[in-house]
Amino acid sequence: MDRGKGTSATSIRDVARRANVSSATVSRAFAEPGLVRQETLTRVLAVAEELRYRPSRAARSLTTGKTGNIGVIVSDLGNPFFSAILKGGQARAREADHAVFLADAEENPRLEMELVRAMARQVDGVVICSSRLSEAQLQQLRKDTTLVLVNRRVSGVSAVLLDGAGGMRQAIEHLEALGHKRIGFLGGPAESWSNRERRRGLRAVARGRSLEVIEFGPFAPQFEAGQHAADLAVAAEVTAVVAFNDLMALGVLSRLADRGIGVPHEISVVGFDNILMAGMATPQLTTVALPLEQAGRVAIELLLEQLAQPGLGTHEESLPAQLIVRASTAPPPNGVRSGMRATRTEPLQETNAVAES
């Protein structure tokens, strides 16, 4: 009978015996090839190859303290926003010969905390994307875990941020240049760091311009919320709408089409690119693209750096947003209009906030 699978993986000793050397030499042959004589080295490597020997990382980690693994926690695997980050991170980790532990926190802070704790001993460090933990909890974690955050800023922790504020500025400037004076913003979840950033950018750019900006929301960043919000925006007589993400923007587009309202002739629409539509190149929708894969790469990069020189301080890397203009924006129907100073309304409605970007 077959005796299961990995029951008898070749160990370092097998190689050592077969090559007439001590296991120490085999170990060195892999870790510090320079320390063994050329002749021995080739022999050992040959035998290792022949026996299909692969060092056991678990055993190695026992003595070295390093696991060669990196943990990545996302708040919702179903969100393409995170898949993209993950893809980049995964690639970078592999280049550095590190394996990736993946966990989905399912938007649940308790679970997230638990996952980091559970991972802690099996990885050298953890990347958390859009953490739902409180600042205090994160500060707690960083005491005994090397941490890098994506899409979240916390003092003393390295992070890679996506420049939502800058993206918002680009979007608004674009619309302003087209002649829009009255613009609606459909906000995402209130607790979302990136939503706060985007609103911050929005206000900064509106300040001191002859733009009227109306904020709606918070909304769940979903297609349906976009459909709903579209009606609010139309009622508020804006000539352009910027949505928290492209899913919502798509909802807006859909609702406007249903109501027979022309895009972009009657109203212009901009979405923030959750990369949802990456494959289909969002041919209709003007979006603010975020370099998500790169964010993943950089996060791993930061983590690796930090592992290499634990002493040094923390980095914060901010990645630029990029407005991609397409068919959903155009000059407003009747050229210039009001011309009041920037204002904003209170949130008009609450919806349950789920996925964030």
Next chain:
Amino acid sequence: MDRGKGTSATSIRDVARRANVSSATVSRAFAEPGLVRQETLTRVLAVAEELRYRPSRAARSLTTGKTGNIGVIVSDLGNPFFSAILKGGQARAREADHAVFLADAEENPRLEMELVRAMARQVDGVVICSSRLSEAQLQQLRKDTTLVLVNRRVSGVSAVLLDGAGGMRQAIEHLEALGHKRIGFLGGPAESWSNRERRRGLRAVARGRSLEVIEFGPFAPQFEAGQHAADLAVAAEVTAVVAFNDLMALGVLSRLADRGIGVPHEISVVGFDNILMAGMATPQLTTVALPLEQAGRVAIELLLEQLAQPGLGTHEESLPAQLIVRASTAPPPNGVRSGMRATRTEPLQETNAVAES
């Protein structure tokens, strides 16, 4: 100075000393609580808690041979199809207290092989989603790795399959019931197992019915390919189109709209649900939904079973597809038409096949 992070994780000995027991007892307290006297148990657990002790899986795996980890390999992390599977698998693995190693094979067989090999020693088994490896390579791998395949059938290996053939049958029967007689199928990548399945289902259902089925493709399963294929389908005068996936279907929709061809009045469109649009509920598009998350769960399930009883044979689980009818299908323009027997054309064009579903 701070001496890095996990430098001094509390070990089993620390707990043992502090609780006045041997490390064996502590070990048992965690592994087989039943073997320890209640009193001792509580004391040990209390101390462990106090010291924030977490057993080291690496060390444990050294003696037990089990790692408690599962490897999951997907052929493209960027494809939402796989994110969905991953999400389900991740969840199931966590329920079973297993961690997930994730790797992206990037559509590259060499890399895929390498990844499985690299993972092998750190995991108890591997799930490969839409493997790009040859049958021979997979047979090779299964010799020394516990394997479960998703979306791929290979003799002697457990697998979870998505019933593309059944989904296709549903789609065609739906269109037939509406009165369509001449239907086009826009095929996916030629090498894709699921594409072969869908074509198989297509022919099976067409056989013996007064339906004319025209196959186009193979195409890359992308939005752009859908746009292109739309023209071919229109030229072929079909009254309905079934696309390999929803991305392509969206492309079709887009192209038809550009050409001013009404959907569903002039032509009906059905997509296979790559779950791309999960969030937006694909409100316009009739699709064949595939239970992707469940597929992930079942895959892990199968793997766990196999790990538990290595002796037993392999399972193949086939998950049902589900037609979801929405606004993109309706009776054909002029009711009944020709009525010839099922036929099919040769592939009309080749495009580079990338993502598959």
Next chain:
DNA sequence: ATGAAAGCGCTAACAG
């Protein structure tokens, strides 16, 4: 340049 030996944190017999 290489080997011997100790030990990383844990579990698995085997005693008691």
Next chain:
DNA sequence: CTGTTAGCGCTTTCAT
């Protein structure tokens, strides 16, 4: 029920 004793596979002084 609990302690003792060996290792698991590898790295790392310390010798040689």
